[in-house]
Amino acid sequence: MTEEVHEGPYKSELQPAYRSGAFPTASRPHEREAAVKRCGHYPFRFPRDHRQMNSRFTVEENGRLLLRFFYFERRLAQALGAWTLSIPDFEVMLETGRHIFWHADAAYQLRQRLYEQEIPLREVDDFRDEQIDLFIEEMLSAEDTAELLVGVHQVAGDALRIAYRHHIDNTDAVTDAPTIRLLQRILIDVEPMLAWATEAVDAYVEGGVDESCLLRWRWHLQRLLGSIGGVTGTETPNEEPSPLRCHEKPFKRGTIPMRDSRFVTFKETGDHDVADGEPRFEPGTYEATRLRFVRSQRDEVDAIEAFGTFLWDIRFKDFIAEYHLARITWDEARHTEIGHRSMQTLGYDPFELPNRLTSSHCRGEMVDDDVTYAMAEINLFGEVGVLRTINDLIDLAHDSDDAVIEHIADYIRADERTHVRNGQQILKVMTSLGAQELEHRTREIFTECLVSLGAIKKDEDVLDTGPLSRAEIEKLIGE
Ligand SMILES: [Fe+2]
Ligand SMILES: [Fe+2]
Numbered sequence: 377m378t379e380e381v382h383e384g385p386y387k388s389e390l391q392p393a394y395r396s397g398a399f400p401t402a403s404r405p406h407e408r409e410a411a412v413k414r415c416g417h418y419p420f421r422f423p424r425d426h427r428q429m430n431s432r433f434t435v436e437e438n439g440r441l442l443l444r445f446f447y448f449e450r451r452l453a454q455a456l457g458a459w460t461l462s463i464p465d466f467e468v469m470l471e472t473g474r475h476i477f478w479h480a481d482a483a484y485q486l487r488q489r490l491y492e493q494e495i496p497l498r499e500v501d502d503f504r505d506e507q508i509d510l511f512i513e514e515m516l517s518a519e520d521t522a523e524l525l526v527g528v529h530q531v532a533g534d535a536l537r538i539a540y541r542h543h544i545d546n547t548d549a550v551t552d553a554p555t556i557r558l559l560q561r562i563l564i565d566v567e568p569m570l571a572w573a574t575e576a577v578d579a580y581v582e583g584g585v586d587e588s589c590l591l592r593w594r595w596h597l598q599r600l601l602g603s604i605g606g607v608t609g610t611e612t613p614n615e616e617p618s619p620l621r622c623h624e625k626p627f628k629r630g631t632i633p634m635r636d637s638r639f640v641t642f643k644e645t646g647d648h649d650v651a652d653g654e655p656r657f658e659p660g661t662y663e664a665t666r667l668r669f670v671r672s673q674r675d676e677v678d679a680i681e682a683f684g685t686f687l688w689d690i691r692f693k694d695f696i697a698e699y700h701l702a703r704i705t706w707d708e709a710r711h712t713e714i715g716h717r718s719m720q721t722l723g724y725d726p727f728e729l730p731n732r733l734t735s736s737h738c739r740g741e742m743v744d745d746d747v748t749y750a751m752a753e754i755n756l757f758g759e760v761g762v763l764r765t766i767n768d769l770i771d772l773a774h775d776s777d778d779a780v781i782e783h784i785a786d787y788i789r790a791d792e793r794t795h796v797r798n799g800q801q802i803l804k805v806m807t808s809l810g811a812q813e814l815e816h817r818t819r820e821i822f823t824e825c826l827v828s829l830g831a832i833k834k835d836e837d838v839l840d841t842g843p844l845s846r847a848e849i850e851k852l853i854g855e
Pocket of ligand 1: 679
């Protein structure tokens with residue numbers, strides 16, 4: 377006896393009709409007429425919604441594309457972080473500090489949407505793509521900052537901008553409205569970022585950077601992106617260009633901080649007064665304290681380097697830790713700007729005041745597992761140290777009727793408190809060491825580094841008597 381197979385009612389007859397859109401409609405004329413009448417009497421003519429539905433992407437296809445966008449954004453945030461120690465130009469450094477967060481935040485928003493498209497967060501965070509990684513490695517092999525900007529913004533960034541626009545136009549405006557809104561919001565950051573990059577690359581060319589080298593690099597990276605099917609992976613691939621710089625020499629991040637030629641720098645001491653030769657104001661006076669604060673903020677260009685570098689060094693350990701690091705990097709770029717502008721407000725040319733590189737020299741060279749101590753130093757000593765003194769500074773500024781310092785310190789205090797809190801979460805991802813052990817080892821390593829830079833005299837036998845105390849380090853590195 378053969379078993380009868382039920383495929384569901386009328387399946388074989390009705391499917392082709394559904395496909396052609398010829399749906400059977402069970403509309404009743406009297407109900408229809410009544411509806412028309414009710415609508416005719418309804419007094420309000422609200423704006424018509426002109427969005428159209430289409431079935432271009434399934435949820436799965438949508439997720440596949442958004443996952444690639446997520447991965448590109450995550451990798452671009454990491455990649456810019458990797459270069460922070462190697463960017464000498466002040467304005468480019470500030471913008472890069474911001475852009476690191478623009479990319480991380482785009483990744484964060486895409487990750488949320490991916491979760492809604494039924495991809496578990498663990499799967500989103502674990503996603504890797506070797507072809508995209510190859511593109512990023514090659515992009516990182518830029519020979520200078522101008523080439524870096526070409527790769528990050530004019531090749532990858534621009535391709536993402538176009539892909540986002542296409543996706544906004546292509547996906548269903550009603551069923552997938554959350555994706556459209558999120559891409560539009562990402563574009564609010566992307567478009568001015570790319571416009572700035574165009575002007576920055578022009579500035580490099582006008583200042584003497586060889587334009588043909590930049591054009592060749594742009595062409596090379598565009599071909600490489602084309603060879604992996606573009607950012608979506610769906611374009612017809614071209615041949616992979618050859619040779620690739622990253623095959624000849626794998627990318628390694630920089631370890632030495634750079635400053636452009638407008639700066640005078642010092643690293644043999646953490647104390648501005650010592651570096652200046654003679655103090656500008658009587659130590660202990662309000663004028664000395666406020667100038668030290670403003671200079672420390674401008675010198676936080678080293679904090680952009682620190683947090684950007686950590687983002688690269690701990691990449692793929694934990695997405696949320698990367699996200700917090702990216703946000704702190706932007707905040708430190710703001711603190712740097714605040715310091716720079718405040719110097720001007722106080723009557724200085726910001727480049728006349730020497731820039732402290734002490735901590736950045738110590739942190740920059742710490743790679744692999746040691747990076748935890750670099751993070752601990754800036755978080756446990758630098759940022760906690762600021763919070764120890766900033767309340768008194770704000771009170772003094774208030775009593776002195778110094779609205780500039782009172783205002784900037786108020787915002788910086790809120791930022792640094794947030795950094796201390798979020799920094800604890802990041803440290804947990806970076807190390808399994810207990811708080812005491814971490815602090816002790818960090819003090820040891822930084823004492824050694826400060827000795828090697830000449831910031832502490834060896835003949836004081838500092839290494840024999842143990843590492844510097846927390847208070848001494850806080851004073852010397854003063855973030
Ligand atoms: Fe800061
Ligand atoms: Fe901070």
